[in-house]
Structure formats: C-alpha cells, structure tokens
Amino acid sequence: MAPISLRLGLSAARPALALALLSCAAATPALAHAAGNDTAAADADTDAGADARAILVTGAHRAAVGDAQEETAPAAIATLNAAQLGKLGGLDGAVTGALRLLPGAHIGGGDFSGVSESTLSIRGFSQDQIGVARDGVPLNDPVFLTPHADFAGDPENYDSISVLYGSGSVDVPSFTTSGGSIDIRTVAPEKQAGILFKQGFGSNSLRRTFGRVNTGEYHGFSAWVSGSVTSGHLWTDGGGEIWSRRFEANLQYKWGEENQINVIASDFKMKTNSYFHPTLAQYAAEPYGQGYAQAAYPTGGGTNGVADVGTASANSLNLQRADFPIQTYGLNSRFKLAEGLRLRIDPYYVRVNNGVAAVSATALSEGLIGTDLNGDGDKLDTRPVALGVFPVQHRGGVTARLNWDAAKTNHVELGFWYDHVNSRYQLIAEPIAANGSPVSQTGSAQIYDSQGRPVDFANQHNVIDTHKLWLQDAWDFLPGWNAVATLAWQHSSLDALNGAGIFTGSAYENKASYDRVLPGFALTFQANAANQFYYNLTTNERIPAIAGLYQGGASFTPQKAETTVNQELGWRYATPQLLVSAALFLDYFHNRQVSYQAYSGVTSYFNAGNVTTRGAEVSLNGKLPEHFSYSASWTHVIAKQDADYTLGGATAATAGRQLYNTPKDTLGWGLAYDDSRLYGNISGRYSAGVYGDLANTEKVPGYTTFDLALGYRFDHPAPFFRKVVLSLNLNNLFNKHALDAVYGGSVSANAASSFYAAPTYSRLAPRTVLGNITLQL
Secondary structure, three states, X not given: OOOOEEOOOXXXXXXXXXXXXXXXXXOOOOOOOOOOOOHHHHHOOOOEOOEOOHHHOOOOEEEEEOOEEEEOOOOOEEEEEHHHHHOOOOOOOOOHHHHOOOOOEEEEEOOOOOOOOEEEEEOOEEHHHOEEEEOOEEOEOOOOOOEOXXXXXXXXXXXXXXXXXXXXXXXXXXXXXXXEEEEEEEOOOOOOOEEEEEEEEEOOOEEEEEEEEEOOOEOOEEEEEEEEEEEEEOOOOOOOEEEEEEEEEEEEEEEOOOEEEEEEEEEEEEEEEOOOOOEHHHHHHOXXXXXXXXXXXXXXXXXXXXXOEOOOOOOEHHHOEEEEEEEEXXXXXXXXXXXXXEEEEEEEEEEEOOOEEEEEEEEXXXXXXXXXXXXXXXXXXXXXXXXXXXXXEEEEEEEEEEEEEEEOOEEEEEEEEEEEEEEEEEEEEEEEOOOOOEOOOOOOOOOEOOOOOEOEEEEEEEEEEEEEEEEEEEEEEEOOEEEEEEEEEEEEEEEEEXXXXXOOEOOEEEEEEEEEEEEEEEEEEEOOOOEEEEEEEEEEEEOOOHHHHHOXXXXXXXXXXXXXXXXXXXXXXXXXXXXXXXXXXXXXXXXXXXXXXXXXXXXXXXXXXXEEEEEEEEEEEEEOOOOEEEEEEEEEEEEEEOOOEEEOOEEEOOOOOEOOOOOOEEEEEEEEEEOOOEEEEEEEEEEOOEEOEOOOOOEEOOEEEEEEEEEEEEEOOOOOOOEEEEEEEEEOOOOOOOEEXXXXXXXXXXXXXOOEOOOEEEEOOOOEEEEEEEEEO
C-alpha cells in the first residue's frame, strides 16, 4: 500500500462526537493593565447584555484583575482585549500569535512578523475544526476549512479576540465549528479626530509601518482608515521574502436610540516565501536554521533537435511561496424596532483572486502537451515547470438576529444564517524563470497545450450553500439561576464540478448535502458575588471539505459530517484582587475527517474513527502590591482514539493512543508590572511533547519558552501629541531550539507499517527582538 501522509492543516484527525463533562472558563493572563484606554475602547459597540446569547458568544465582563477580565457566560471562554494586544509587539500570525497566551492553545511555527502563518490547535481540536470570524465575516477557507491569518486584519485594529472552547457559538458564520469558535471584534471609530502612527524594527530585517486616521464624529458619522506595510526575511538560512500591504476601514453611523451601521473593509496583499518543515531525521541531521535550498530549475534552455531533459525538485525556496490579494467586506447593522425588540443584520463578502501559491516543481513532457516549453524549436524535451495553487473565490452571506425581551427574566433570540461560496481551485503549470521563481505571481503565465487549453493538474469548480436557523431562550428562573436552551437546524449542499483535461481526467459533477438538528443547553448558578458555577451541553457539526468530493472521480461515496457533543462543568471565583477558573471537559468526536496528500497540492479525504477527549483546566490572575500582578494556567488533555485505524484491508494499532499534535499538559505563567507609565511583563510557556503519528511511534519532546515585554508611555509629551509609547519585545528570550508542533502528521512513523510516512514538524523561531514607537496625535 502506498504511504499515506496526513496533513494537519487540512482537517487532520481530531476529537469527534463530543460529550464534555466539565470545562473551565479560561481567564486571560495578566500582561499588565494599560491605563488610559483609548476612546475607541470606551465607545466600542458591545452586545453583551443586549442580546441573550450567553452560551453562544462572549458574555458580559464584570470585573478585571490586571488585564484579565472576568467572564460570566456559561461556557469556557477566554478574551484578550486591546490593552493586552497592544503589548504583544510581534505576532506570529495576527490571531494565533495572540492566542499563544491563552490556556489550552498549542501554537506551532510562525516568525513574529504577523505575515507567515502558524498552526493552531486548542484542547486537541485542530484549526480547521474551529470557526473563526471577524465582525461577522468568516475567516475559514470554505474549500479546505482552515482559517488564514491573511484574512484577519491588522492587530492594532482589534478591540478583542475571544475564544469559545469546545461549545461552538451558534451564531458564528462557519460550518467548521466542531471544536469551538474564535470571535474577533474591530475597534470602533473615536469621537475625537486624530492620527495613530506606529513604526517597528526587528530581527531578520523586519520593518513594519502602521497608520490609522480617525475622522472624529460629525452628526452621528465617524470613521477610521488604516494602512500597513511589513517587510523582512525568513529566519531560516537562505533568506526568503516576507512582505505584505494592507488597507482597512471602519465607517460608522449612529442615529436615534440604539441604531447603528458599521461598514468594515480590508484589502490585503502578500508576497511571502514559505518555511521548510523538517522530518525528525532531517531535524537531527541538519542545522537548526535549515531552509529550502536556493535551487533553480529553469523551464527554458535546450538545443533544437535534441531531447533535452531537465530535473525538478520541490525543495526550492523560490518555489515555496504565496502571492495573494484578499478582500473582505462586512456590514454590521443594529436597529431598535421597539422597546425590548432589536434586530441585527450582518451581510458580508469575501474575494480571493489573481494570486498563486507555488508549491513544487515537476517535469512536463513537450510531446504530451504538444507545446514547445523551452523555446528551442522542437517538441522533444522534458522540462521543469512550477505547480501553483490558483484559487478564485467569491463568498457572500448574511447573519440576522431578532432579539426580544419577553420579560425582565426571559430573553429570546431568533437567528438565521445564509452563506454562498462560488470558487474555483486549480493546480496550474507555470514556466520557471532562470532565478528559480515562477514567471508570474498572478497566474497569468499559465502553460497551454497545442489546442489552447490550460495545463491543469486540478481544475475544480465548487459551489457551497448553507442555511442555518436557530431559536434560543435565556431564562432567569430563580434568583441567581439562569438557563439557556438552544435549538438549531443547519443544511449545507455541496456541488463539485471537475473540469476535463490531460491530467484532471473527464468532466463530471458530484453532489452531497448535510442536514442536522443541533440542540444545546446551559445552566448557571451565581452562588454569591464571588462564586459562579455553570454547566453546558452543546452539539456541533463540521461538514466535510468539498475537496473530498473529487476523490474517486465520478463514482464517489459521500463522507459523513463530523459531529461533536461537548459537556463542560466549571467554577469561577472573582474578587477585585483575584480571578480563578477551574473546570473539567469531556468531548466525543464522531466521524472525524482525515486527509492525506496524494501528490503536491492535491489532497484526498475520508472518514476515520472516533476520538474521546477529556481533561481539566485551571487558571488564575491576581493583583500584588506596588502595581504588580501575576497569572498562571494549566491545561491537561487526554485525547484517545477509540478504535484501530483501517483502510484497504490494512490495520494500524491506534486504539487508545493519544491524538497526534496534542500535548497532554500545557502551562503558562507571568509576572507583570504597570504603573500607568512604565509597564513590563515576563511570561513563560511549557508544552509537553507530542506524537507525530496516530500510532504513537514517534514523539518529539516538550519545551519551555519565555517572552519579555517592556514599554513606557508619555502622556502629552509635546504639542499636538496626545501620547507616545516606546516598546520592546523579546520573544523566545533564551533562544530555545525545539520542534514546537506537528505540521504534517501520519498514520504511522514506523517504517515497517503499511501506512508509513515520516511526519513533518514546525520549529520555534529563535530569539526575536522587536522595537516599536507609537505616536498618537
């Protein structure tokens, strides 16, 4: 049997039909309280308390210790606010870099530039099982289901990032929420006109310039517009480009009582090389900073009348890169229809076009396609060409919610979500220039055969339609007691059309549809001012990736949707001096979807096995004398596969084994100081070792890292300046070298297994120094 290599980023094995007994609301670490919050933070649109969304979204914040905020929703939830995000300095992915600070999050790869993507898992759920949205705009790729930092925006424009563990929010616009959801909220325009400018310098020639202009408020209208440019190099040997440009805007209009419209837009373009992900053997044999080779495999060159043969290799720096433009648009509207009756309507649109991610090279025969590839006058040659992922995506949808205060103690929400995806996924052939790069970064230099047809190794047209309807009732049935009952129905239809070609086969169309009723229940008991207990049970669904509909050609078997049943039981203790959260969780994951890479750029999918995840989580944040505060957290996760893995008559012993890339223990701790002017924070993070394969035959050791953040704020230091902030961040303070996460897992890393494939891993970025100066005018 051919080796099978699981790809972690594309729906790799993770927990399924979940029944979670107990989960803790994870309080955020105290990085240090930032005095003098921006007007934007004070004016930010908050729905907490206005909508009965308890178990489904963030819930209201009631108290703060340092930067950590007390959570009151009956679910495990953690929030990073603008004050904390402003102290991070460098983010290895605008979202995932920040989540590194939260309990239960396991981050791999990245380089603290905010451009190169890292991987994310939370309590054993991979990133393609977590629904991610920003201001109601979905950020998960609808074809492969993974979230992308490209879509997420500049972190300076975030008001908050909230993680809902396990119990996915019913109103998040995503069909990937079997493992919870992440909600990003954008900062609101300020009432006062002004300018925010930030200039950063860092290791590996990193330069980042960010600016935001606020118009101020005029007759209910206010707005801000921002732009950023980032440039630098990969930290690995051989260099490699990191570059991005982004423009964003938030236009806001308020009128009457509780009526408001926000138009939020983002235009992003990136040109970035990819990091090399070694196997364990390569990691042991090669330098820590090993990158892709600077090899060149030009398509051109040759002699007329001679059958010239050129070699090709995937391990070339210039053939491992991504060049994409991405636009996202969202409109958030709030209307007060009557006393106790409110309507929210949030349409959105996402566009991806005119960009290519080169993934490898292959040799192409001129005789097969009838084209003179190298221009030597004959069609006898076999020449290297680049394989490039060329996606075109148009995605639009709308979320609507009608909230009714039926009584002082009873709040009802009726919600609807519609999402339409029209995308094309091509794996195209492009000529390679003399320097080893694809001739075009936009897909405009695609190779055609003698009949004028593009040479594609994949040509897929995808249409996905999703409808969701839900009803939620929150009832304060006794003093201190609140119950939330939810009933949702979701329908998704997938339509996959394969385009005919030399390498794509004949034309065919495959369809699949998925319907599911998703009930949920939560109970909260506020025993007194300090103690809260909660229990929740939720059911979640993640539909299969539409790429799986091409497996098996015209005769395929529809895959089952992943489903989870999650239970959590938690306790929170909150005083002005101390926040404590503790909980247990139990998740049953059914019909998990696994993917393997048949060849570069093409992924196949199938259903495989169930996983039971159970664990405990504790976090605390406390104040100390003289402006000091501290934080600590511990998460323990046991994610066991329920059965042996079987395929094609072969079996791998996976029953009872820990899910790969799932550390059993993660710990975090920090000590912070903030006297309103000077702030500092030193934080540490320990992650236990992880397996690289489902059979647990290969394991990499755990590691500990430390980060240091320092800053000084000058209030009104000169005319026209409202504030100046100088900051310094040292990430991976002691320059720890380690494999930090599984990048591409496998069924078995045992060479004697029928399922053998060597797992690949990401590496910790070495010590990184980042300095920023922020001017607020």
